[in-house]
Amino acid sequence: MKKEKPEETVKEERLTYEDYAALPDVEGVRYELVDGVLELLTPSPTSKHQMISARMQFLLTQTCDEDYLILDAPMDVILSPYEVRQPDLIMVHRSRISIVSKRGIEGPPDLVVEILSPYSVKRDKVGKLKTYEKYGIPEFWIVEASGTYLEQYVLKDTKYELVEVFTGEEPVRSERLPCVSFTMNDILSRIPDLPD
Incomplete structure (x- = not known):
């Protein structure tokens, strides 16, 4: 009788949201579930990343709070039993509040925003864009790590199209999110220069 090698008998199964949710809570350790595989999010975001995120959330809240829930990471966006992402910012129209549960956002939000960090460029601009x-998800924004520009992707049929790149004093606008009204300079004007 032929003996099987151990690697032939071990079956690798994709993890599910339930497996992900059962992970021990370790301070400073965050994961995403990408097609059933855990992906460690390290290192933690930079100070500038967090300031850009907070400032953008503040500006969005000023003009969009009446119509949208505006949430920030860490917040699970559960797109399938095998796909759980944590965008930096999330907007969900209040008419779709049913997708917000105690577990997180269960389904596609109206907007997700990723703020690039040096270690997240490929994950955000390739992996997350495809996901x-x-x-x-109808609209996806990528904000450059220093906050100097914002790329606006809009879903056309089943593919994202880069429709605009906003810089400086150009008003950031969205046909889908008419409440949006800020510039990249509005964000940068409140962020101090940080020592290296």
């Missing part, structure tokens, strides 16, 4: 596109 958000696949699960039908």
